[in-house]
Amino acid sequence: MLETLLPILIFAALGLAVIGAIRRIRLWRQGRPAAVPLLKGLAALPRRYLVDLHHVVERDKMISNTHVATAGGFVAAAVLMILVHGLGLAQGVLGWLLLAASATMFVGSLFVARRRRNPPARLSKGPWMRLPKSLMAFSLSVFAITLPAVGILPADFGHWLLALVLAAVVVWGLGEMVFGMTWGGPMKHAFAGALHLAFHRRAERFSTKGGQGNRSTGLKALNLDDEAAPLGVETPADFTWNQLLGFDACVQCGRCESVCPALAAGQPLNPKKLIQDMVVGMAGGSNANYAGTPYPGKPTGEHHGSPHGPIVAPDATTGGKALVDAETLWSCTTCRACVEECPMMIEHVDAIVDMRRHLTLERGQTPNKGAEVLDNLIATDNPGGFDPGSRLHWAADLNLPLMADVKQAEVLLWLGDGAFDMRNQRTLRALVKILHAAEVEFAVLGTEERDSGDVARRLGDEATFQSLAKRNIATLSKYRFQRIVTCDPHSFHVLGNEYGELGGPDFNANWEVRHHSTFIAELYDAGRLAFAPWKGGSVTYHDPCYLGRYNGEFDAPRNVLKALGIEVKEMERSGFRSRCCGGGGGAPITDIPGERRIPDMRMNDVKETGSELVAVGCPQCTAMLEGVVDATAEVRDIAELVADALVARPAGEAVDASRRSAGKTTVEEVL
Template identity: 75%
Template structure:
C-alpha cells in the first residue's frame, strides 16, 4: 500500500507547494520594481546561507547547531525521499543516508521542542508551537518507512497483517509532516520562512551586505536616496505595494524569533514599537487581513486585533485605524540593533524610514518638535535655529585655521552642529588640543559648514537632506584635503556612506572619513601622542550606534582607552549588542512617551559595572546620558580623556628626543666581526 500511496503523497505535496509558490510570488510582485539578477542571485544562495546568515545565527551556538541539524537533515531527507520513495529508486546506500538525515532532523526537533517548553516571551506562539511536532512527524515517518529499503525490516513488511495497520498510521504521520514541510512552506505556515528566506538571500535589497572586503566585512548601512526629480514617483511608502518587491519578500522571510524585539530600546522602554510585530503587520498588509492571528508580543500599550489593511490601503491612516499607528514609526531610534540581530537579515530601519518619508514629505506629519526642527534646517541650516554665521563664536580664542584661507590641509575637521551646544564645545576644544599636540595640519570650514543632514533624513525629510548635502558637497569640492575627521558619528556616517549617492562628475563626494576615536588611535600608533598615567576610577565605554553597528568600529576607542592605561569594565550589552542611548533617528525630537526613558536604562547598565565614569564618542550620547538624574557616573568624551592625559612636549624637548643616542663602546664591539 505504501509503495503506491507514498509517491502520491509526495508529488501531491510538491504540486500544492508549487501552486503556493506561484501565489506567494504574486504577493511579492505587487511591490515596486527593483533590479535583482535572477540566475546570479540563486547561485549565491548556498554561500549566503552557509556563511553570511550563519555568521549571525552562530551567535547562539545551541540554536546554530540545532538549525544545522534540523534544516540540513530536512533538506537532505526531502530530496532523498523524492528519489527513493517518489521515483522508487531501490538503493540501500541512499536509504541509509536518508535514515541518517531523518535522525539528524529528529534530534534537532527535540531541541526545538525543549526550547518551546515553555517558550521565551520573545518567541511567537500560535502555529509555531506545532512546528516541533511536525518536524518529528516528518522525520519519524520517513525513518520508519525507509527501514525496509535499507534492509533493516524485511521487504513487504508493511503489506503483512500487522504491517497494514502500521502502514495506515505511517501514512497519517507522513501526511502530517508533508503538509507542514511542503504545503505550509509556500501557503503561510511556520515553514514559510524557509522558502521566502532562501529567495530573500538571493534577491536581497542590499546585496552589498554579502560582499567581503580585505580586512573584514563590508557593511551596507546608508539609506537609499529618493529620486526627487521624478514627479511621477511617490515620496516614500504610503501603502504596502509602495515597497519594492524584494522588500515585501524580506518581510515574508521573518521567522518570528523575536531577536529584534529583545534588543529594541524602544520596546524595552515601553514605547509603542516592536520590530517583529511591525514586520508581521507589513506581511498582513501585503496579503490583506488583520493582525488578529498574530501570536507574539504586541506593541506596548496596543492590543492585538485592532489593526488591519490591504496592499493598496494606507499603512498609517490620518483618521481611524490602519496597519500601523504613526507613533509606532516615530518611536524608532534607527539604532539598527534589530537589523544586526536578525538571522534572516531583514532591513527594519529602511522600511521605517521609507514610511516616515511619506508622512513627512506628503502629509507634513512630524510629531512634537519635528516640524520646528525641519523648518530650522531649511531656514538656518542647523536644527536649533541659530544664526548660521555664529558657528565659530565659541572658538574665538582658538584661532582656528579656515579652509577658505588655507585652501589645502591634511585634515578637514568637521565640527558638526555641536558647535551650538556648550557641552559639546568642550569636546571639540579637547580634540583640537589633541590635533595641535600631534602637530596635525588641519583646518575647518567655519561658517561655510552646514548641518550634515542626518536628522532631516532620519525624520523622513529627504528633500532637506539632499539640499544640505549638495551644498556641503559643493563647498568641500573647492578644497583639497586628505581626510575628514569628526567627533560626531552621525556626521561621520552620512559623509562616509550617504553623500556618495549624490556624487556628480564635477562634484565627487566620496571621502576618506574618520571618527575622532579612530584618528586618535592612529596618532597613538604613530607615536605622536604621549600620556600621563591614568589615576582615575573605574571606566566603562558606551558604543555609539552610528559608529559601531553602522560602521563596525568597536576596537579603536577601546585601544585609545587602553593606551591611556584604562582597563574598560564592559557592560553586559556592549559592542554590536550595545544598548542605544535613545538619541538617534530624531527620537529626542519626536519624543514618543513610554514607561521609562532609554538613557535611564543605559545608565542602569553602567551602574551594574560599578564604573565611576562612562567614556563616550558621540555628542548625542553625551547629551542623553548626562540627562539622567544624578547620582550617576560622570560622562566624558574620549577626546576629553585624551586631552587631560596629554604630556605636552616643548620644541626643545622634541629636538632632543629626535637626536640619536651615541653608541656605547660595548655596543660597537658587539657588532664588529
C-alpha cells in the same frame, strides 16, 4: 500499499507547493520593481545561507547546532525521499543516506521541542508551538517507511492499518514541511528566507569569494526628480518587491525585540510585530492572529490593512485604524540593533524610514518638535535655528584656520551641529587641543559648513537632506585635504556612507572620513601624542550606535582608553550589542512617551559596572546620558580625557621619524 500511496502523496505535496509558490510570488510582486540580478543572486545563495546567515545564527551555539541538524536534515531528507520513495531509487546507498538524514532531523527536532517546552517571551507562540511535532512527524515517518526499503524490515512489514497510520503521519509531515512552506505557517520562512537571501536589497552585506562583505548601513536615496516615484511608502505595495519578500522571511524568533531600546522603554514599537504587520498588509487582513509580543499599550486585533491601503491611517483624529499607528514608526531610534541581531538579515530601519518619508513629505505629519526642526534646517541650515554666523563663536580665542583662507590642509575638522551646543563645545575645544599637540595641519569650514542632514533624513525629510548634502558636497569639492575628522558619529556616517550616492563616483576618492577616536588612536600609534598615566577612577565605555553598529568601529575608542592607562569595565551590553542612548533617529525630537526613558536604562547599565565615569564618543550620547537624573557616573567624551592627559613629547625629528615609521606623509607631499 505504501509503495502505491507514497509517490502519490509526495508528488501531490510538491504540486501544491508549486501552486503555493506561484501564489506567494504574486503577493511579493505587488511591490514596486527592484533591480536585482536574479541568476547571480541564486548562484550566491548557498554561500549566503551557509556562511553569512550562520555567522549570525551561531551567536547562540545551541540554536546554531539545532538549526544545522534540523534544517540540514530536512533538506537532505526531502531530496532523498523524492529519489527513494517518489522515483523508487532505493537501491544502493541512497536509502541508507535517507535514514541518516531523517535521524539527524529527528535529533534536531528534539532540541526544538525542548526550546518550545518553556519558550522565551520573545518567541512567537500560536502556530509555532506545533512545529516540533511536525518536525518529528516528518522525520519519524520518513525513517519508518525507509526501513523496509533498505531491507532492515521485510517489504510486507505490518498490515493495511499500520500502512494507513504511517500514511497519515506522512501527510502530516508533508503538509507542514512541504505544502506549508509556500502556503503559510511556520515553515514559510524557509522558502521566503532562501529567496530573500538571494535577492536581498543590500547584496553588499554578504561575503564574497575573495573576502568579507561590508556593513552597508547607508540609507537609500529617493529619486526626487522622478515625478512618478512615490515619496516614501504609503501602502505595502509601495515597498519594493524584494522588501516584501524580506518581510515574509521573518522567522518570528524575537531576537530583534530582545534588543530594541524602544520596546524595552515601553514605547509602542516592537520590530518583530512591525514586520509581521507588513506581511498582514501584503496579504490583506487584520493582526488578530499575531501570537507574539504586542506593541506596548496597543492590543492586537484592532488594526488591519491591504496591499493598496494606507499603512498609517490618514487622519488619526477620526479614530481610524490601519496597519500601524504613527507613533510606532516615530518610536524608532534607528539604532540598527534589530538589524544586527536578525538571523534572516531583514532591514527593519530601511522600512521604517521609508514609511516616515511618506508621513513627512506627503502628509507633513512629523510629531512634536519635528516640523520646527525641519523648518530650522531649511531656514538656517542647522536644526536649532541658530544664526549660521555664530558657528565659530565658541572658538573666538583659538584662531582656527579657515579652509576658505588656506585652501588645503592635512585634515578638515568637521564641527557638526554640536558647534552650537555649549556642552559639546568643550569636546571640540579638547579635540582642537589634541590636534595642536600632534602638530596636525587642519582647518575648518566655518560658516561654509552646514548641518550634515542626518536628522532630516532620519525624520523622513529626504528633500531637505539632499539639499543640505549637495551644498556641502559643492563646498567640500572646492578644497584639498586628506581626511575629514569629526567627533560626531552621525556626521561621520552620513559623510562617509550616504553622501557618495549624491556626489558622483569620484566623491570621497581622495580623502577619508575619520571619527575622532579613530584619528586619535592613529596619532598615538604614530608617536605624535604622549599621555600621562591615568589617575582617575573606574571607567566604562558606551558604544555609539552610529560608530559601532553602523560602521564597525569598536576597537579604536578602547585602544585610546588603553593608551591612557584605563582598563575598561565593559557593560553587559557593549560592542555590537550596545544599548542605544535614545538620541538617534530624531527620537528626542519626536519624543514618543513610554514607560521609562532609554538613557535611564543605559545609565543603569553603567551603574551595574560600578564605574565612576562613562567615556563616550558622540555629542548626542553625551547629551542623553548627562540628562539622566541621579546618575552615579560622570559622562565625558574621549577627546576630553585625552586632552587632560596630554604631556609634552619630543618634537621635530621625533615626530618626523614616527611619521616615516608609520608610513605617514604630509599633505604637501601628497599634493
